[in-house]
Amino acid sequence: MSACAGGQAGDTTPIPVTPKAYLTGTPTLTPSVPTPVSSLTLPTPTPMTYTVVLGDTLSGIAGRYSITLEALMAANPGIQPNLLTVGTKLVIPAAEAGAAQAIPTAAPVPVKQARCWPEITGGLWCFALLQNDFAETLENISAQFSLVDAGGQAITSQAAYGLLDILPGEKALPLAAHFAPPIQVPAEVRVQVLTAIRLLPGDTRYLPVMVENSLVSVEASGRSAQVSGKVVLSGEGSARTLWVLATAYDAAGNVVGLRRWESTTPLTADAPVSFDFQVGSVGPGIERVEFLEEARP
Helix, strand or coil: CCCECCCCCCCCCCCCCCCCCCCCCCCCCCCCCCCCCCCCCCCCCCCEEEECCCCCCHHHHHHHCCCCHHHHHHHCCCCCHHHCECCCEEEECCCCHHHHHHCCCECCCCEEEEEEEECCCCCEEEEEEEECCCCCCEEEEEEEEEEECCCCCEEEEEEEECCCCEECCCCEEEEEEEECCCCCCCCEEEEEEEEEEECCCCCCCCCCEEEEEEEEEECCCCCEEEEEEEEEECCCCEECEEEEEEEEECCCCCEEEEEEEECCCCEECCECEEEEEEEECCCCCCCEEEEEEEEEC
16 A cells, blocks of 8 residues: 555654754864765665655665665565555665665765854854755755764764655755763764665656745844745645755755744645745854745655
């Protein structure tokens, strides 16, 4: 049976959608801020995760990634084909050696910047900005954030996932990771891209949408911004899932905050959906806010 809509599609990432703003001075312990990461990492055919959307079936997912249904079920014990729920995360195992060439092509994604902002408690909020230089849309974006000391020794690391499932062509998507205190200082962040898969031709799981009439109002302190606008569907159909991702940048162009908004109203070509929410900064004041949007039937 196809995936039902009983799950919470908004709970698809392990990080908070609203980083908390801290109205404090410079912390006593301040990690060194690394320069933007410019190296490319080519993903290898290791296991990845996939988030179930409306209409998915286990056999369809297995076929998409060129693996057997048995292998998919073995990698996800407890999953029942007839109770597949929207928002469920599935582990997609690497194909066996004989089927390696059938795996969807993994795309190299440049990391435009990687930077951390300290909390007064001793923790860190780290952001990376991944750039899609292809014309095609990419899906399942993830990366590994690692903190290293001055000698290059690893302190800690964690995986991070995009707050949207897709990254349109020639756009940039921020990823965020929070490291709880205490963090050894000085520390630098290194980011390695894990997954970035090109959408197959004719994929109809995402609808064409755009943000119009956007308005950004930054408060006097620069620590938060009120954003509003409307999302327009430029094709036929109806979107039951609609997300708008707001990314806040400081005057130097560094990511300082992000938030994903989810609509509770279906989107159609005849009925645009308006949004109005706040995004905060965990670093310097907000200079501008950019939007990415995603819609699914």
